[in-house]
Amino acid sequence: MLVAQNEQGQSVCLVEHQAVVGQKFFCLGCGSPVRLRKGQVIRAHFAHVSLKNCQYFSENESAQHLQLKTGLYQWALKYSKAELEKRLPEIEQIADILLGEKLALEVQCSSLAIERLQERTRSYQQAGYQVLWLLGEDLWLKTRLTNLQKQFLYFSKYVGFFLWELDARSQKLRLRYLIHEDLHGRVQCLSKEFPLGVGSLLALLRFPYRRQRGLVFKGKHDVRLQDYIARKLRYQSPKWMAVQAQLYQEGRNLLTQSLDDFYPQIRPPQSRAGFVQVQQDVTDYYANFQTYYQQLARKDEQYLYPPIFYQTILKKNLI
Known part of the structure; x- marks a missing residue:
């Protein structure tokens, strides 16, 4: 998080302000304590001491x-x-x-x-x-x-x-x-x-x-779409087995459909x-x-x- 509240109740934004080292800071959402973290790899930010009681942030x-x-x-x-x-x-x-x-x-x-x-x-x-x-x-x-x-x-x-x-x-x-x-x-x-x-x-x-x-x-x-569908049926793909079942009810068979039948x-x-x-x-x-x-x-x-x-x-x- 990039914004927290200090002990005086003021919002401190790390994008716009230089944070004061040593102050205590709190989450604007849950009010729990947060720590100021500054490192070589990750930009300065606030991180919860514990996220257990925060419903606004699920992770740092x-x-x-x-x-x-x-x-x-x-x-x-x-x-x-x-x-x-x-x-x-x-x-x-x-x-x-x-x-x-x-x-x-x-x-x-x-x-x-x-x-x-x-x-x-x-x-x-x-x-x-x-x-x-x-x-x-x-x-x-x-x-x-x-x-x-x-x-x-x-x-x-x-x-x-x-x-x-x-x-x-x-x-x-x-x-x-x-x-x-x-x-x-x-x-x-x-x-x-x-x-x-x-x-x-x-x-x-x-x-x-x-x-x-x-x-x-x-x-x-795919000009070889029918071969692909045949393989999927052989391996009993749930998606294509459902299509096959629907066609059976209509008196048709998925394996006898022409390529045009699958257009678009x-x-x-x-x-x-x-x-x-x-x-x-x-x-x-x-x-x-x-x-x-x-x-x-x-x-x-x-x-x-x-x-x-x-x-x-x-x-x-x-x-």
Whole structure:
């Protein structure tokens, strides 16, 4: 933590003030004692003597977390009102950064329980705050979307499903957008990077909610998909066994399906638990997506577009 209270009840911010060595400091949330730590590797920060009675912090922060939080705060201050480690007593949380009055930025560098993430997000939402989670290196999007990463996904009609990543080493804010999954469960998407500290942070965070011109990419199809599915059935993959059972009820067999029957191979993410960051109704998007590709005559390639494209083209009956 970078902000604590001294014995006189004053807030001391290590990003803005020189802390006085020897003073006693306390957590702004729980009031428990914290120690000032200063070292060669990790920046000066406060750490709880004991986290046992603190409901605001579950663990002491990593060097990456402290570095990224400090950088974001200093960046935000250039163009906007920002508060570091803002205590929000009505929801018993401390926002890493409160941008303006109602936008909370949370830097998440380590894994956490999905239930805890959902609880924290809904607390923000119910109190009228918007929360943006920005992910540290251990949570970056790799080959596949984990169930936890799906709970960090946001949605916009202009860029589809997206999430934010922070890179402490290259000093970049990275947007992963138009996120889709193929039938192997692998991610296909676009990426855009922004240098930390350049331009208005608030303006960049609004990027996914602005109309983008010519936003499209060509997905990678698997021409040997049927062989892959046959192997999965041989090893009794729960996912493909469930598909096979459904087709049996319809009088069909998964192993006799043509490659075209699996079109489109690349699809928007699905989550049985829903998407806690997504407050819009995305039902029409899924329906428009499927309808568009079903009406295409050519099924040997697939171009991916933002949700507004499918809505517009189907409304105008341009296929």
